[in-house]
Amino acid sequence: MEIAANITLSALAQQFLVGLSRTTILFIVSSGLSLVLGVLRIPNVAHGSLYMLGAFLCYSISLFFGGGSTGFWMALVLAPLCVALISLAVERGLFCHLYDREHLMLLLFTFSFMLLFKDLVKLVWGSDYRSLSAPEILQGSFSVLGMPFPRYNLFLLVLGPLVALGLWFLTNKTKIGKIARAAAVDREMVAAVGINVSWVFAAVFVIGCFLAGLGGALVAPTQNITQGMDHTLIMETFLIVIIGGLGNIWGALLGALIFGLTDSMGVLIWPQFAIVFPYVAVVIVLMFRPKGLLKATW
Amino acid sequence: MRKISWVIICVGFFLGLLAFGGTALAADPIKVGIVDSYSGPPSTYTNDVKDGFKLAIDKINAGGGVLGRQITFVTRDDKFKVDLGLSAAKELVMREKVDLLMGTINSAVALAISDFAKKEKVPFLATYSKTANLTGSKGHKYVFSMNENTEMAGKAAAVGLAKLPYVNYWIAGDDYEYGHAIADGVWNNLKKLKPDVKLLGQSWWKVGEPDFTPYITSILSAKPDAVIIATGGAGCVPFLKAAKATGFNEKSPFFMHTSTELSTLRPLGVDAPEGVIGTSNYYFYFPETPENKAFVEEFQKAYGRYPSFGSLIGWFTGQFIAKAYEKAGKVDPEKFAEALSGMTIDSPIGKLTIRAEDNQVMLPMFMGKTKKKDGFDFLIATDIVTIPAADLMPLVEDIKKAREKEK
Numbered sequence: 001m002e003i004a005a006n007i008t009l010s011a012l013a014q015q016f017l018v019g020l021s022r023t024t025i026l027f028i029v030s031s032g033l034s035l036v037l038g039v040l041r042i043p044n045v046a047h048g049s050l051y052m053l054g055a056f057l058c059y060s061i062s063l064f065f066g067g068g069s070t071g072f073w074m075a076l077v078l079a080p081l082c083v084a085l086i087s088l089a090v091e092r093g094l095f096c097h098l099y100d101r102e103h104l105m106l107l108l109f110t111f112s113f114m115l116l117f118k119d120l121v122k123l124v125w126g127s128d129y130r131s132l133s134a135p136e137i138l139q140g141s142f143s144v145l146g147m148p149f150p151r152y153n154l155f156l157l158v159l160g161p162l163v164a165l166g167l168w169f170l171t172n173k174t175k176i177g178k179i180a181r182a183a184a185v186d187r188e189m190v191a192a193v194g195i196n197v198s199w200v201f202a203a204v205f206v207i208g209c210f211l212a213g214l215g216g217a218l219v220a221p222t223q224n225i226t227q228g229m230d231h232t233l234i235m236e237t238f239l240i241v242i243i244g245g246l247g248n249i250w251g252a253l254l255g256a257l258i259f260g261l262t263d264s265m266g267v268l269i270w271p272q273f274a275i276v277f278p279y280v281a282v283v284i285v286l287m288f289r290p291k292g293l294l295k296a297t298w
Numbered sequence: 299m300r301k302i303s304w305v306i307i308c309v310g311f312f313l314g315l316l317a318f319g320g321t322a323l324a325a326d327p328i329k330v331g332i333v334d335s336y337s338g339p340p341s342t343y344t345n346d347v348k349d350g351f352k353l354a355i356d357k358i359n360a361g362g363g364v365l366g367r368q369i370t371f372v373t374r375d376d377k378f379k380v381d382l383g384l385s386a387a388k389e390l391v392m393r394e395k396v397d398l399l400m401g402t403i404n405s406a407v408a409l410a411i412s413d414f415a416k417k418e419k420v421p422f423l424a425t426y427s428k429t430a431n432l433t434g435s436k437g438h439k440y441v442f443s444m445n446e447n448t449e450m451a452g453k454a455a456a457v458g459l460a461k462l463p464y465v466n467y468w469i470a471g472d473d474y475e476y477g478h479a480i481a482d483g484v485w486n487n488l489k490k491l492k493p494d495v496k497l498l499g500q501s502w503w504k505v506g507e508p509d510f511t512p513y514i515t516s517i518l519s520a521k522p523d524a525v526i527i528a529t530g531g532a533g534c535v536p537f538l539k540a541a542k543a544t545g546f547n548e549k550s551p552f553f554m555h556t557s558t559e560l561s562t563l564r565p566l567g568v569d570a571p572e573g574v575i576g577t578s579n580y581y582f583y584f585p586e587t588p589e590n591k592a593f594v595e596e597f598q599k600a601y602g603r604y605p606s607f608g609s610l611i612g613w614f615t616g617q618f619i620a621k622a623y624e625k626a627g628k629v630d631p632e633k634f635a636e637a638l639s640g641m642t643i644d645s646p647i648g649k650l651t652i653r654a655e656d657n658q659v660m661l662p663m664f665m666g667k668t669k670k671k672d673g674f675d676f677l678i679a680t681d682i683v684t685i686p687a688a689d690l691m692p693l694v695e696d697i698k699k700a701r702e703k704e705k
Contacts (some may be wrong), residue, residue, distance in 0.1 A: 002364070007519075008519065010490060010519075011515075011516065015512060015515060015519075015625075016518060018510060018511050018512045021511075022509055022511070022512065033504060057299060122337070127338060127339060127341040128341060128342050128347075128565065129339070129342060129532065129535050129565040130565060131535055131539065131562075131565040131566050131567065131569070133569045134543070139542075139543070140543070140545065141505065141544050141545050144473050147516065147518065148518065148544045148545050148546075148549065149515075150511060150540075150543035150544055151543075151658075153511060153543075154544055158585055170677065174704070183433035194547075219508065221510050221539075222508075222509060222511075222536070222539060222540065222543065223535075223539065224508075224532055224533075224535040224536045224539075225339055225534045226339050226532060227339060228338060228339055228506065228532070229506075229508065230307065232468070232504070232506050232507075232508060233508070237631065258563065261631065263512065267503075267512045267513050267516045268512070268515075268516040269499065270519075271470075271499060271501035271502070271513070271516060272499075272500050272502055273502075274501065274502070274513075275473060275503065277505045279423035279544070
């Protein structure tokens with residue numbers, strides 16, 4: 001049994017759709033990472049921990065509102081906001097004093113936060129597996145070309161472009177976005193024209209972390225909410241950000257598409273060795289474009 | 299002022315001496331050293347083992363202990379890492395002077411500790427690792443397996459699946475030792491029992507794969523009669539979630555070894571997919587015997603939750619230890635190992651024997667299907683079939699051959 005004989009057109013289309021919905025999560029989380037990386041120059045290793053925190057908060061908030069549909073929708077809104085609040089406190093209390101340090105210091109600092117968050121999650125939620133149900137309207141699946149497609153994945157497919165649109169609007173059409181883009185290029189110049197860069201940085205950091213929390217809340221109904229759920233994801237998002245171009249949000253979108261689609265198509269085409277497909281794609285991209293597909297802000 | 303404090307220190311010192319002398323006069327407790335993974339996701343299982351063990355020895359101690367001595371235990375966290383587990387075992391034997399070792403859920407750690415136990419001649423009772431090598435090719439006098447292993451699970455599943463009408467199978471699982479071992483175990487035995495089965499294809503995902511939807515849709519497009527899912531631990535819950543979301547359980551019957559276990563079904567609540575075929579060594583609601591009911595009640599009273607299979611392992615390990623020391627007549631590692639090998643005790647799931655040939659505990663397996671049931675806020679297994687231990691134990695000749703090869 002080598003290459004599967006089940007590659008029909010409907011299977012390909014189906015697999016493409018499933019891959020796209022996975023891309024959504026990858027994009028949401030890695031765009032946050034990329035934003036922080038591009039503007040603040042912080043390689044935030046704790047980004048995955050915030051994603052995990054988002055999932056756990058989504059679980060608890062949902063239960064607090066009595067579970068079910070209401071609980072889930074409330075949690076989906078509130079959990080990322082809570083993550084954003086936590087990140088605001090961290091940024092104002094600690095990070096904002098450290099922007100002048102070298103990257104290695106910042107990396108170590110965020111690494112320590114990864115460990116802290118891990119233990120925090122263990123203290124608060126323990127080590128049991130947690131699980132959350134999707135709201136009733138998004139449960140089950142419907143048929144696409146004779147194949148089942150989960151409703152929740154459709155919801156993700158709708159949400160992904162909305163988040164991308166929101167980010168585009170934020171970075172291109174708002175004042176804070178324009179300042180942030182300028183600051184990413186030349187931080188001192190922006191400060192020199194009398195703009196309080198510190199608060200712009202805080203805002204960007206919080207938005208980036210909000211996206212991590214949103215990603216976590218969104219996967220909560222489809223996954224095991226458990227310690228360690230951040231490990232694979234943080235690695236994947238870093239790869240995505242690297243192949244997309246450091247700090248470039250659209251690079252993150254492109255990277256997430258490459259990663260998510262090669263992953264799901266690989267599963268169909270060569271299921272026994274599906275694991276390697278996205279990584280092979282990463283290697284190929286880096287061989288031809290060592291600095292990433294789109295222009296890096298670094 | 300200064301004089302008074304000197305007096306206090308002297309008195310304190312003297313009292314301390316007395317206290318030490320006091321304990322030396324009473325019989326030393328029998329000390330068990332437990333090395334296990336107490337941090338991270340595996341602790342769901344390992345804490346159950348520890349709590350079950352504590353429940354058993356508390357009762358034994360309350361009744362006067364063994365050979366007039368109490369049983370105590372100390373725990374060490376191996377953090378799921380071989381080096382930490384091995385150094386913890388060494389520390390427990392050298393410094394804490396434990397009489398025997400217990401643990402661990404990580405197969406690689408268990409094999410490393412077993413090697414150490416063999417050299418030091420310290421009995422080691424492996425509680426939750428599922429590697430067949432422990433009592434198979436790498437077995438020895440001082441190592442005992444208190445859990446099923448991948449070969450037994452595979453054989454049991456094959457016996458159950460052979461009775462079902464499916465021919466075309468697909469295999470999918472975790473791409474690491476446990477996944478492949480379970481899959482090979484099921485498939486090789488199934489082929490022997492039912493030669494006309496066919497393998498349409500296989501999918502392997504990385505450990506910790508978060509989203510199984512693409513795997514399920516690709517399997518469904520191959521239209522197998524049934525699917526064997528070889529995933530364990532943290533993969534079970536998200537797999538069942540994805541199965542429910544895609545309606546996998548309604549479109550294609552699938553077997554997953556631990557799918558009906560309490561630790562898998564409880565977190566999912568009533569949202570777990572129905573009709574999933576799974577095997578487990580223990581259900582707190584089956585068999586419905588007075589012994590099992592009494593155990594469940596006792597465990598619930600002590601910890602406020604249902605006992606899982608891990609709790610049962612901990613409990614009967616405690617019983618085995620006490621009975622083996624009683625039979626040995628003194629606390630001596632060699633005598634203990636000889637006494638424990640071939641020993642039979644009563645348990646909530648009937649009589650349990652440690653097979654003398656390989657020191658593997660003979661556990662029956664229960665195969666059932668997930669179903670919603672009134673009165674439970676999670677799914678339970680129904681239509682339970684018992685597969686007796688004798689049908690699923692690895693053959694003694696095979697073990698002898700494997701051990702010969704190892705030398």
